[in-house]
Amino acid sequence: MFVLRVRMTGDDGQIRTMMNLLEGMDGVHSVEEVADLMPHMDDPDSSSSGLSDELGPTVHEVEVEVSNRSTSAKVQEAMDALAYDLDMMVEFESVDNE
Template sequence: MPRIQLRITGDRDVFDDVINALHGIDGIERVEEIDDFMNDFRDDSSSQNLSDDMSSKTYTVEVESPRGKLERVREVAEETAGSREAAIEFVDPDENEI
């Protein structure tokens, strides 16, 4: 089953909204939050933990869906995150899975 990972930068409410929207897509097999152990690591420690950096956090979700649904997953996630002004990044699935 093809998988795709999404990284969402925003607050927890935005991330939860995206997960709920993805659960609403017919045929989705699995939507699961993935722990990102590098989330709090910064290359530039001079600005680490400044108030500007602490308002948003990056969350990762992995979605497993039939081949024909991956584009719909992207559309729904992008629309939901974008409406809440959160950044979203798509980590492409393995080339063999598309």
């Protein structure tokens, strides 16, 4: 198996659309959003609370388990194309478990 770790930035609708794409692709065995392990220093009493920078798109980290490197390349190409269409950002990190 080959694990592809992806960091995506977008709103909930964009992320859901991307996850639906992944779940429907041949060779994709599982798609799982992993918990954000970094604590965020969001203080509700902060002077920056509620500013537009605080209300932007969120970051989601996803692990995609695929059958091989070829499938991983196809997944990355499809995600890049959809990210462009949805005006969102995707960043890839591959982890070879074979």
